[in-house]
Amino acid sequence: MHALKARYDRGDRDVMMSRASSHGAFVLPRFLRKPFRVASRLFGGGVRVPRYAGTFGLVGFFAATGLYGMVVGNHTHEVVKATASTLGFAIENVSVSGNYETSEIDILEKLGLDGETSLIGFNADDARKAIEALPWVAGVEIRKVYPGSVVVSLRERKAFAVWQSGRDLLLVDEKGEPIVPLNGARYATLPLVVGEGAQKRGKAFIETVAAYPDLAAKVRAYARVSDRRWDLLFDNGVRVMLPEHDVKRALAEVETLQRTKNILGRDILSLDMRLDDRVTVQLTPSGMENREKMLKDREKAAKAAGRRV
Known part of the structure; x- marks a missing residue:
């Protein structure tokens, strides 16, 4: 019954639209009719707007604007680092093991830590590749230990x-x-x-x-x-x-x-x-x-022996 009524209503609206167009009245295109009806109900009081919807909308607008500027300006890494550090994820401890020939200073330099680097924004794969470029390093494993520690395990080459x-x-x-x-x-x-x-x-x-x-x-x-x-x-x-x-x-x-x-x-x-x-x-x-002297001495001895014979 409901489906029949819906088809009847749509048919009535189509008939009314055709009659209006035949009498010279302005008729909205089909794709604008639904938005127009929603806007009419909204401004006419037919739709109840939730409380604080305007505030949330304004906040969302500013947030979207900030995200857009962050992406366009290539500041994503800095924003993530600052946010994560504020939340307590800054790297405060670095543990290094297996380094007998490689200095910890060189390792820390390759990690690229600046005192504010967060564990979330820290790229362990890039750090591993940088440390593996050191001359004594044969292999390295880097692990993140939340909330703020990095563990570096080295395997060094042996001089033969x-x-x-x-x-x-x-x-x-x-x-x-x-x-x-x-x-x-x-x-x-x-x-x-x-x-x-x-x-x-x-x-x-x-x-x-x-x-x-x-x-x-x-x-x-x-x-x-x-x-x-x-x-x-x-x-x-x-x-x-x-x-x-x-x-x-x-x-x-x-x-x-x-x-x-x-x-x-x-x-x-x-x-x-x-x-x-x-x-x-x-x-x-x-x-x-010595050999020449020995040969001469041997020759002299042979001659002396010959004379005695």
């Missing part, structure tokens, strides 16, 4: 060797990645690898030499030659030139010579192990003099 490249001395990790320049004698006990490619292949070669403890204890540096093979530089200045292949065989032979003949304690400059069928020894200048 000192790499000499030209005149530069750099600390490198096990993968051969440079960390920082060598400064002071703190890492003087680390293995010294020399030459291009030595930083990348040094770990495997140092572990190979470590299997021969009599030699490894006397090595001063591991030199990479043309990124093909290795030389061992010993504490007394002797250089042992190893072959490109079958390095373990050459090391075992050097260790045998050292154990039986103390070859590395002689007056020699180098020991060439690159050929399979021979060992080439280069003497020092004093060693050459």
